[in-house]
Amino acid sequence: MTQGDSEMEGDVTANGVRLHYKIDGPDEGIPLVFCNSLATDLNMWNEQIAALADKYRILRYDRRGHGQSEAKDEPIEIKTLADDVVALAEALGFKGAHFCGLSIGGMTGQALGLYHPGVFKSLALCATTSAIPKEMHQTWIDRVATVKENGMEAMGDTTVQRWFTEDWISANPSRVAEVRSMIVNTSIIGYSRCCEAISRLDYTSQLGSIKTPTIIIPGEVDPALPPAMSDVIHENLPGSRLETVKGAAHLCNVQAPDQFNDILRRWLDEQSA
Template sequence: MSARITLASGVTLNTQIDGPDGAPWLILSNSLGADQSMWDEQIAFLSASYKVLRYDTRGHGQSDVPNGPYTFDDLVGDVIGLMDALSIETAHFMGLSMGGMTGLGLALRHPDRITKVVCADGRADAPAPFVGMWDQRMAAVKEGGLEAIADGTLGSWLTEDWRAANPARTKSVRDMVTATNVDGYVACCKALQKLDYLKSLGDVKIPVLFVGGSEDVGASPETMGAMAAATPGGRYVEIANAAHVANINAPEAFNDAIKGFLGV
C-alpha cells in the first residue's frame, strides 16, 4: 500500500507499506540521493516476518521538499511523526548511510519507540575532510544538478564488477540518483555536515547492528568497527565485495547479515 502521509509538523512523506497485518513493524530509511525503492531487494525477505514501512526521506523521492537546511533532529523527528500518524507504538528501524545515521539518532533519543536499529554503511561524526567533501558535492550539484555527480556516486555505491554484470539495475540506481531534488539533496548535505553522534554512542540503550561493505570508503570497515566498539553491545558485520550501498551491491549477503538480528 502506498500513501502520502502528512505529519503533525506539516511535512508530507511518501510511504509504502508491505507485509501482514498484525506483524511487528520495521521502518526502512534511504540514503542520500536515493528513495524508498533502494530497498526493493529486501522487501520480499523482510515482509514475510514484518509489516515493513518504507518512506522517502524529506527532500527525496515523492516526499515534500521543505526549505532547508535540514538537521538530524528534523530527520529523526520525521520518523517519530510518521509513527504517530500511523499509530505505531514501537518499531525496529533499519537505515543505510544517511538513513543509518538517522537510526543512531533514534536509538539515542527515542529508545521508548525504537526497539532495535540496523545502521548500514554509515558513520557517526563529521570530521573536517568529511565536511569539506560535502561542500564540494553541494557546489557541483548546484551547478549541474544530480547528473554532475551521478557517475561518481555509482562508483562509490557499487563495485565495478557488479556494475558491469548488472547493467539494468545499475541504470535504475543511476536514474534514482538523478531524479533527486537538488534543493532536498543540498538541505540533507547540510545535516550530514553537522553529524555529531559519535561522542554519545556509549549512551545507547537498545541493540544496534552495524553492517557495511568491505569496499566502502566513506563508511569504512574501520570507521564502522569503531562505532560498534563504542556502542554498548554493538556488533559490526562486514559484507565482502560490497561498496557503500551494500544492500543493493550484495543483497543476499546483506540479508544474511541482518536476519539473525531481526529474527527473520
C-alpha cells in the first residue's frame, strides 16, 4: 500500500454478536466488504487484499462462530448472517460499499439483496448457490453429526479435497496448510449452526426481486457447489453477469487469484465509475 493508507483490526458487537474484523487500504478508498466461506476466516482473502488495496478500502471479518469471532449456540438463518454484515457495515462506516462473498458468503450476499436493498452498491456472488436440493439436505446434517462426534479435525482433509483440484493441492502445500488450519480451528458451534442454515437455503424463486447490480463468479470445476448452481442464479436474477474462473474449484479466489482478481477488479471498477 502507499503512504496515507491505514490498517485497522479489532472487534465490534454487531447484531448482538462480537465480530472480529480487519480493514486495509487507503482511508479515502472505495469501500468494499469481503465475506468468507464456511470454515475459513478473513485470511482466505489475503490474495485479494494484495491486488485491490491500492484503490479500495477493504473490510474483512470472521463470520459468527469462525476465526476470532464469537460463537453463539442458537439457531440462525442465512438472513441472520446478512443482518450481521449490515450491522457491522453500519458500525464501521461501510454502508454503500461493494460486497463480495464466496460460498455461504455468496448466500449471505443474496440475503443482503433480498432483505437489505440499498445497503450495498453491488454484489459479487462467488462459488455459491441459491438453494440446497432436497437430496443434499442430509449431507449437511451429516456434517454436523460428524463434527459433534469427532471434532473439526475430521473435516480437514476431505474439505480441502473438495475445495481445490488435486494438482493445485500438490503444488501449493503451504497455502493448503493455511486453509486446512482455518478449517480445523473453526468453532464446532459456528460450523454446525451455519451448516444447519445452509441446509434450509431456498432463495431461487425470490432472486428476481434483487435490484442491486450483481456479478456471479463460479469456479469452473467446483465439485462442492457446481457452476450449474451459479447458472440458476444468473437465469433467475435479471441483469446479472456471470464470469467463470477457469480451471478452479470451490475456493476459486485462492486457487486462481490472478484470474479471480481480474474478474472482480473489472467489475468493481465498472460499478465504481
